[in-house]
Amino acid sequence: EADIYQTPRYLVIGTGKKITLECSQTMGHDKMYWYQQDPGMELHLIHYSYGVNSTEKGDLSSESTVSRIRTEHFPLTLESARPSHTSQYLCASRWNTEAFFGQGTRLTVV
């Protein structure tokens, strides 16, 4: 069983609030990823990191930001949440060609 954790699992928050979605892995993987998934749609890469102090934007433009201060921790932040940010956010890590996924955070902005 992979050890990659996301918190919270579900979040309902008002417009304009700042939120941070947490992602942690205990496997020591350098490569970590954030994906966004709208209902019934495929996953889209929004951020990735190849190690500490390395972050890059993904294929899908996102107003969120990420940081990678520690190998095991890859949080995603929205400075001012909007209803358009309502989606599911999935965190993943990779070791060679293997991929491990978190349980996801379902975010609703009202």
Add this chain to the structure above:
Amino acid sequence: KNEVEQSPQNLTAQEGEFITINCSYSVGISALHWLQQHPGGGIVSLFMLSSGKKKHGRLIATINIQEKHSSLHITASHPRDSAVYICAVSTSQGTDKLIFGTGTRLQVFP
């Protein structure tokens, strides 16, 4: 045209039926992943393939590198197999990202 195509998009089956989900891709890959996503949103990695065939319980995954095609088979399907099955590929060049198919929504009825 998506780089990873899955078929069918939706699939219903009676308990006990043999199920096949197909995945075709158009990019060079280092590995292909079959993932399972349940309604709660979390993703579980079922298989990672770079060649040949793998079996785990009632699940079988095959890949044909020359034809750029993979299949996921479920034998003796059960209602608990109901989920979205996603094909994803690790590209062999570029930024080492995962490219996802749109998923196949499977519903198995008792």
